[in-house]
Amino acid sequence: MVFPNPVKAVVFDMDGLLFDTEAVFRIAMARAGADHGVAVSDAFYASLIGLPPDQGLVMMRAEFGAAFPAADFFACCHGHFGGLLDSELRMKPGVLAMLDLLDRRALPRAIATSSKRASVDHHLAHFGLAHRFDAIIAHGDYPQGKPHPAPYLHGARALGVAPEHCLALEDSHNGVRSAAAAGMMTVMVPDLLPATDEMRRLALRVADDLLAVRDMLARQD
Structure with missing residues:
Protein backbone atom coordinates (compact mmCIF):
# COMPACT_ATOMS: atom_id res chain seq x y z
CA MET A 1 0.00 0.00 0.00
CA VAL A 2 1.26 3.48 -0.86
CA PHE A 3 0.27 6.21 1.58
CA PRO A 4 -1.10 9.33 -0.11
CA ASN A 5 1.45 11.52 1.73
CA PRO A 6 4.86 10.80 3.21
CA VAL A 7 4.47 9.53 6.78
CA LYS A 8 6.42 11.89 9.03
CA ALA A 9 4.91 10.86 12.39
CA VAL A 10 2.62 8.24 13.92
CA VAL A 11 -0.14 8.84 16.46
CA PHE A 12 -1.37 5.77 18.34
CA ASP A 13 -4.53 5.17 20.28
CA MET A 14 -3.79 3.16 23.44
CA ASP A 15 -6.61 0.95 24.76
CA GLY A 16 -7.27 -1.97 22.45
CA LEU A 17 -4.42 -0.98 20.13
CA LEU A 18 -1.23 -1.00 22.21
CA PHE A 19 -2.63 -2.97 25.14
CA ASP A 20 -5.41 -5.52 25.49
CA THR A 21 -7.22 -3.35 28.02
CA LEU A 89 -2.75 -6.83 31.07
CA ARG A 90 -1.17 -7.85 27.77
CA MET A 91 0.65 -5.98 25.03
CA LYS A 92 -0.96 -6.31 21.61
CA PRO A 93 0.90 -8.15 18.83
CA GLY A 94 3.31 -6.03 16.84
CA VAL A 95 3.78 -3.15 19.28
CA LEU A 96 7.52 -3.64 19.73
CA ALA A 97 8.09 -4.36 16.05
CA MET A 98 6.26 -1.16 15.12
CA LEU A 99 8.21 0.94 17.60
CA ASP A 100 11.50 -0.59 16.43
CA LEU A 101 10.72 0.45 12.85
CA LEU A 102 9.89 3.99 13.97
CA ASP A 103 13.20 4.11 15.85
CA ARG A 104 15.13 3.02 12.76
CA ARG A 105 13.40 5.67 10.68
CA ALA A 106 13.64 8.33 13.41
CA LEU A 107 9.91 8.99 13.13
CA PRO A 108 8.31 10.79 16.09
CA ARG A 109 5.30 9.18 17.72
CA ALA A 110 2.57 10.09 20.19
CA ILE A 111 -0.35 8.51 22.02
CA ALA A 112 -3.79 10.15 21.76
CA THR A 113 -6.16 8.43 24.16
CA SER A 114 -9.45 8.91 25.97
CA SER A 115 -7.88 7.44 29.11
CA LYS A 116 -6.50 9.51 31.95
CA ARG A 117 -2.79 10.23 32.14
CA ALA A 118 -2.36 8.04 35.22
CA SER A 119 -3.59 5.01 33.25
CA VAL A 120 -1.25 5.78 30.37
CA ASP A 121 1.70 6.14 32.72
CA HIS A 122 0.84 2.87 34.47
CA HIS A 123 0.53 0.83 31.28
CA LEU A 124 3.67 2.24 29.67
CA ALA A 125 5.68 1.72 32.85
CA HIS A 126 4.36 -1.84 33.19
CA PHE A 127 5.99 -2.73 29.87
CA GLY A 128 8.93 -0.31 30.03
CA LEU A 129 7.70 1.75 27.09
CA ALA A 130 7.47 5.27 28.52
CA HIS A 131 10.70 6.40 26.85
CA ARG A 132 9.54 5.23 23.43
CA PHE A 133 6.88 7.91 22.92
CA ASP A 134 7.57 11.59 22.28
CA ALA A 135 4.21 12.92 23.47
CA ILE A 136 1.19 11.74 25.43
CA ILE A 137 -2.23 13.30 24.80
CA ALA A 138 -4.65 12.02 27.46
CA HIS A 139 -8.07 12.87 28.84
CA GLY A 140 -8.02 16.46 30.05
CA ASP A 141 -5.45 17.61 27.49
CA TYR A 142 -8.06 18.57 24.88
CA PRO A 143 -11.39 20.42 24.97
CA GLN A 144 -13.49 17.70 23.32
CA GLY A 145 -12.96 13.95 23.21
CA LYS A 146 -13.25 11.41 20.43
CA PRO A 147 -14.98 11.33 17.95
CA HIS A 148 -14.09 15.05 17.85
CA PRO A 149 -10.74 15.56 16.06
CA ALA A 150 -9.21 17.50 18.99
CA PRO A 151 -7.20 14.60 20.51
CA TYR A 152 -5.47 13.87 17.21
CA LEU A 153 -4.97 17.52 16.33
CA HIS A 154 -3.27 17.97 19.70
CA GLY A 155 -1.11 14.95 18.94
CA ALA A 156 0.02 16.39 15.62
CA ARG A 157 0.72 19.75 17.24
CA ALA A 158 2.77 18.13 20.01
CA LEU A 159 4.93 16.38 17.42
CA GLY A 160 5.24 19.45 15.20
CA VAL A 161 3.93 17.58 12.15
CA ALA A 162 0.99 18.56 9.94
CA PRO A 163 -1.99 16.19 10.38
CA GLU A 164 -1.93 15.14 6.73
CA HIS A 165 1.57 13.75 7.26
CA CYS A 166 0.58 11.79 10.38
CA LEU A 167 -0.38 8.13 10.34
CA ALA A 168 -3.13 7.49 12.92
CA LEU A 169 -3.67 3.98 14.28
CA GLU A 170 -7.00 3.17 15.92
CA ASP A 171 -9.10 0.20 17.00
CA SER A 172 -12.40 1.93 17.84
CA HIS A 173 -15.08 3.47 15.66
CA ASN A 174 -15.03 6.77 17.56
CA GLY A 175 -11.26 6.83 17.31
CA VAL A 176 -11.30 6.31 13.55
CA ARG A 177 -13.86 9.10 13.25
CA SER A 178 -11.64 11.37 15.34
CA ALA A 179 -8.45 10.67 13.39
CA ALA A 180 -10.13 10.95 10.00
CA ALA A 181 -11.79 14.24 10.98
CA ALA A 182 -8.34 15.52 11.98
CA GLY A 183 -7.18 14.88 8.42
CA MET A 184 -4.77 12.07 9.27
CA MET A 185 -4.00 8.99 7.21
CA THR A 186 -5.92 6.49 9.32
CA VAL A 187 -5.54 2.73 9.61
CA MET A 188 -7.98 0.75 11.71
CA VAL A 189 -6.70 -2.26 13.65
CA PRO A 190 -9.94 -3.77 15.03
CA ASP A 191 -10.07 -5.11 18.58
CA LEU A 192 -13.53 -5.76 20.06
CA LEU A 193 -15.33 -3.73 17.39
CA PRO A 194 -15.31 -5.04 13.81
CA ALA A 195 -14.77 -2.72 10.88
CA THR A 196 -18.02 -1.43 9.38
CA ASP A 197 -18.66 0.05 5.96
CA GLU A 198 -18.30 3.49 7.53
CA MET A 199 -14.91 2.57 8.98
CA ARG A 200 -13.71 1.27 5.62
CA ARG A 201 -14.71 4.57 4.03
CA LEU A 202 -12.93 6.66 6.65
CA ALA A 203 -9.77 4.56 6.97
CA LEU A 204 -7.15 4.00 4.32
CA ARG A 205 -7.05 0.37 5.30
CA VAL A 206 -8.18 -2.12 7.93
CA ALA A 207 -5.20 -4.14 9.21
CA ASP A 208 -5.17 -7.39 11.16
CA ASP A 209 -2.61 -6.17 13.70
CA LEU A 210 0.31 -3.81 14.18
CA LEU A 211 2.64 -6.26 12.46
CA ALA A 212 0.64 -5.68 9.28
CA VAL A 213 0.88 -1.92 9.80
CA ARG A 214 4.64 -2.24 10.34
CA ASP A 215 4.93 -4.07 7.03
CA MET A 216 2.87 -1.40 5.27
CA LEU A 217 5.09 1.37 6.61
CA ALA A 218 8.27 -0.59 5.87
CA ARG A 219 7.31 -0.66 2.19
CA GLN A 220 7.09 3.13 2.04
CA ASP A 221 10.06 4.61 0.21
Whole structure:
Protein backbone atom coordinates (compact mmCIF):
# COMPACT_ATOMS: atom_id res chain seq x y z
CA MET A 1 0.00 0.00 0.00
CA VAL A 2 1.26 3.48 -0.86
CA PHE A 3 0.27 6.21 1.58
CA PRO A 4 -1.10 9.33 -0.11
CA ASN A 5 1.45 11.52 1.73
CA PRO A 6 4.86 10.80 3.21
CA VAL A 7 4.47 9.53 6.78
CA LYS A 8 6.42 11.89 9.03
CA ALA A 9 4.91 10.86 12.39
CA VAL A 10 2.62 8.24 13.92
CA VAL A 11 -0.14 8.84 16.46
CA PHE A 12 -1.37 5.77 18.34
CA ASP A 13 -4.53 5.17 20.28
CA MET A 14 -3.79 3.16 23.44
CA ASP A 15 -6.61 0.95 24.76
CA GLY A 16 -7.27 -1.97 22.45
CA LEU A 17 -4.42 -0.98 20.13
CA LEU A 18 -1.23 -1.00 22.21
CA PHE A 19 -2.63 -2.97 25.14
CA ASP A 20 -5.41 -5.52 25.49
CA THR A 21 -7.22 -3.35 28.02
CA GLU A 22 -10.66 -3.33 26.43
CA ALA A 23 -11.20 -7.03 27.10
CA VAL A 24 -10.04 -6.59 30.71
CA PHE A 25 -12.28 -3.57 31.21
CA ARG A 26 -15.22 -5.57 29.84
CA ILE A 27 -14.73 -8.09 32.66
CA ALA A 28 -14.43 -5.27 35.20
CA MET A 29 -17.62 -3.63 33.96
CA ALA A 30 -19.55 -6.90 34.15
CA ARG A 31 -18.44 -7.28 37.77
CA ALA A 32 -19.40 -3.68 38.55
CA GLY A 33 -22.77 -4.31 36.93
CA ALA A 34 -23.33 -7.29 39.20
CA ASP A 35 -22.41 -5.14 42.20
CA HIS A 36 -24.99 -2.53 41.16
CA GLY A 37 -27.73 -4.92 40.08
CA VAL A 38 -27.60 -4.14 36.36
CA ALA A 39 -26.58 -6.18 33.33
CA VAL A 40 -24.19 -4.45 30.95
CA SER A 41 -24.77 -5.88 27.48
CA ASP A 42 -21.99 -6.40 24.97
CA ALA A 43 -23.71 -3.93 22.63
CA PHE A 44 -23.84 -1.22 25.28
CA TYR A 45 -20.23 -1.82 26.28
CA ALA A 46 -19.21 -1.55 22.62
CA SER A 47 -20.94 1.84 22.40
CA LEU A 48 -18.67 3.15 25.18
CA ILE A 49 -15.39 2.16 23.54
CA GLY A 50 -13.27 5.14 22.59
CA LEU A 51 -15.38 7.68 24.49
CA PRO A 52 -13.99 9.99 27.19
CA PRO A 53 -15.15 9.32 30.77
CA ASP A 54 -17.61 12.24 30.96
CA GLN A 55 -19.51 10.98 27.93
CA GLY A 56 -19.54 7.51 29.45
CA LEU A 57 -21.33 8.91 32.51
CA VAL A 58 -24.00 10.48 30.31
CA MET A 59 -24.54 7.24 28.43
CA MET A 60 -24.77 5.19 31.62
CA ARG A 61 -27.57 7.42 32.92
CA ALA A 62 -29.34 7.26 29.57
CA GLU A 63 -29.14 3.45 29.66
CA PHE A 64 -30.03 2.80 33.30
CA GLY A 65 -31.98 5.91 34.30
CA ALA A 66 -31.25 9.46 35.40
CA ALA A 67 -30.96 8.38 39.05
CA PHE A 68 -28.39 5.66 38.31
CA PRO A 69 -25.18 6.30 40.34
CA ALA A 70 -22.98 6.38 37.26
CA ALA A 71 -19.96 7.92 38.99
CA ASP A 72 -20.06 5.27 41.72
CA PHE A 73 -20.48 2.58 39.08
CA PHE A 74 -17.38 3.71 37.19
CA ALA A 75 -15.40 3.98 40.42
CA CYS A 76 -16.39 0.39 41.19
CA CYS A 77 -15.51 -0.62 37.65
CA HIS A 78 -12.07 0.94 37.89
CA GLY A 79 -11.55 -0.81 41.21
CA HIS A 80 -12.17 -4.18 39.58
CA PHE A 81 -10.05 -3.14 36.60
CA GLY A 82 -7.10 -2.24 38.81
CA GLY A 83 -7.34 -5.60 40.52
CA LEU A 84 -7.20 -7.41 37.19
CA LEU A 85 -4.38 -5.47 35.55
CA ASP A 86 -1.34 -7.12 37.09
CA SER A 87 -2.45 -10.57 35.99
CA GLU A 88 -4.41 -9.79 32.82
CA LEU A 89 -2.75 -6.83 31.07
CA ARG A 90 -1.17 -7.85 27.77
CA MET A 91 0.65 -5.98 25.03
CA LYS A 92 -0.96 -6.31 21.61
CA PRO A 93 0.90 -8.15 18.83
CA GLY A 94 3.31 -6.03 16.84
CA VAL A 95 3.78 -3.15 19.28
CA LEU A 96 7.52 -3.64 19.73
CA ALA A 97 8.09 -4.36 16.05
CA MET A 98 6.26 -1.16 15.12
CA LEU A 99 8.21 0.94 17.60
CA ASP A 100 11.50 -0.59 16.43
CA LEU A 101 10.72 0.45 12.85
CA LEU A 102 9.89 3.99 13.97
CA ASP A 103 13.20 4.11 15.85
CA ARG A 104 15.13 3.02 12.76
CA ARG A 105 13.40 5.67 10.68
CA ALA A 106 13.64 8.33 13.41
CA LEU A 107 9.91 8.99 13.13
CA PRO A 108 8.31 10.79 16.09
CA ARG A 109 5.30 9.18 17.72
CA ALA A 110 2.57 10.09 20.19
CA ILE A 111 -0.35 8.51 22.02
CA ALA A 112 -3.79 10.15 21.76
CA THR A 113 -6.16 8.43 24.16
CA SER A 114 -9.45 8.91 25.97
CA SER A 115 -7.88 7.44 29.11
CA LYS A 116 -6.50 9.51 31.95
CA ARG A 117 -2.79 10.23 32.14
CA ALA A 118 -2.36 8.04 35.22
CA SER A 119 -3.59 5.01 33.25
CA VAL A 120 -1.25 5.78 30.37
CA ASP A 121 1.70 6.14 32.72
CA HIS A 122 0.84 2.87 34.47
CA HIS A 123 0.53 0.83 31.28
CA LEU A 124 3.67 2.24 29.67
CA ALA A 125 5.68 1.72 32.85
CA HIS A 126 4.36 -1.84 33.19
CA PHE A 127 5.99 -2.73 29.87
CA GLY A 128 8.93 -0.31 30.03
CA LEU A 129 7.70 1.75 27.09
CA ALA A 130 7.47 5.27 28.52
CA HIS A 131 10.70 6.40 26.85
CA ARG A 132 9.54 5.23 23.43
CA PHE A 133 6.88 7.91 22.92
CA ASP A 134 7.57 11.59 22.28
CA ALA A 135 4.21 12.92 23.47
CA ILE A 136 1.19 11.74 25.43
CA ILE A 137 -2.23 13.30 24.80
CA ALA A 138 -4.65 12.02 27.46
CA HIS A 139 -8.07 12.87 28.84
CA GLY A 140 -8.02 16.46 30.05
CA ASP A 141 -5.45 17.61 27.49
CA TYR A 142 -8.06 18.57 24.88
CA PRO A 143 -11.39 20.42 24.97
CA GLN A 144 -13.49 17.70 23.32
CA GLY A 145 -12.96 13.95 23.21
CA LYS A 146 -13.25 11.41 20.43
CA PRO A 147 -14.98 11.33 17.95
CA HIS A 148 -14.09 15.05 17.85
CA PRO A 149 -10.74 15.56 16.06
CA ALA A 150 -9.21 17.50 18.99
CA PRO A 151 -7.20 14.60 20.51
CA TYR A 152 -5.47 13.87 17.21
CA LEU A 153 -4.97 17.52 16.33
CA HIS A 154 -3.27 17.97 19.70
CA GLY A 155 -1.11 14.95 18.94
CA ALA A 156 0.02 16.39 15.62
CA ARG A 157 0.72 19.75 17.24
CA ALA A 158 2.77 18.13 20.01
CA LEU A 159 4.93 16.38 17.42
CA GLY A 160 5.24 19.45 15.20
CA VAL A 161 3.93 17.58 12.15
CA ALA A 162 0.99 18.56 9.94
CA PRO A 163 -1.99 16.19 10.38
CA GLU A 164 -1.93 15.14 6.73
CA HIS A 165 1.57 13.75 7.26
CA CYS A 166 0.58 11.79 10.38
CA LEU A 167 -0.38 8.13 10.34
CA ALA A 168 -3.13 7.49 12.92
CA LEU A 169 -3.67 3.98 14.28
CA GLU A 170 -7.00 3.17 15.92
CA ASP A 171 -9.10 0.20 17.00
CA SER A 172 -12.40 1.93 17.84
CA HIS A 173 -15.08 3.47 15.66
CA ASN A 174 -15.03 6.77 17.56
CA GLY A 175 -11.26 6.83 17.31
CA VAL A 176 -11.30 6.31 13.55
CA ARG A 177 -13.86 9.10 13.25
CA SER A 178 -11.64 11.37 15.34
CA ALA A 179 -8.45 10.67 13.39
CA ALA A 180 -10.13 10.95 10.00
CA ALA A 181 -11.79 14.24 10.98
CA ALA A 182 -8.34 15.52 11.98
CA GLY A 183 -7.18 14.88 8.42
CA MET A 184 -4.77 12.07 9.27
CA MET A 185 -4.00 8.99 7.21
CA THR A 186 -5.92 6.49 9.32
CA VAL A 187 -5.54 2.73 9.61
CA MET A 188 -7.98 0.75 11.71
CA VAL A 189 -6.70 -2.26 13.65
CA PRO A 190 -9.94 -3.77 15.03
CA ASP A 191 -10.07 -5.11 18.58
CA LEU A 192 -13.53 -5.76 20.06
CA LEU A 193 -15.33 -3.73 17.39
CA PRO A 194 -15.31 -5.04 13.81
CA ALA A 195 -14.77 -2.72 10.88
CA THR A 196 -18.02 -1.43 9.38
CA ASP A 197 -18.66 0.05 5.96
CA GLU A 198 -18.30 3.49 7.53
CA MET A 199 -14.91 2.57 8.98
CA ARG A 200 -13.71 1.27 5.62
CA ARG A 201 -14.71 4.57 4.03
CA LEU A 202 -12.93 6.66 6.65
CA ALA A 203 -9.77 4.56 6.97
CA LEU A 204 -7.15 4.00 4.32
CA ARG A 205 -7.05 0.37 5.30
CA VAL A 206 -8.18 -2.12 7.93
CA ALA A 207 -5.20 -4.14 9.21
CA ASP A 208 -5.17 -7.39 11.16
CA ASP A 209 -2.61 -6.17 13.70
CA LEU A 210 0.31 -3.81 14.18
CA LEU A 211 2.64 -6.26 12.46
CA ALA A 212 0.64 -5.68 9.28
CA VAL A 213 0.88 -1.92 9.80
CA ARG A 214 4.64 -2.24 10.34
CA ASP A 215 4.93 -4.07 7.03
CA MET A 216 2.87 -1.40 5.27
CA LEU A 217 5.09 1.37 6.61
CA ALA A 218 8.27 -0.59 5.87
CA ARG A 219 7.31 -0.66 2.19
CA GLN A 220 7.09 3.13 2.04
CA ASP A 221 10.06 4.61 0.21
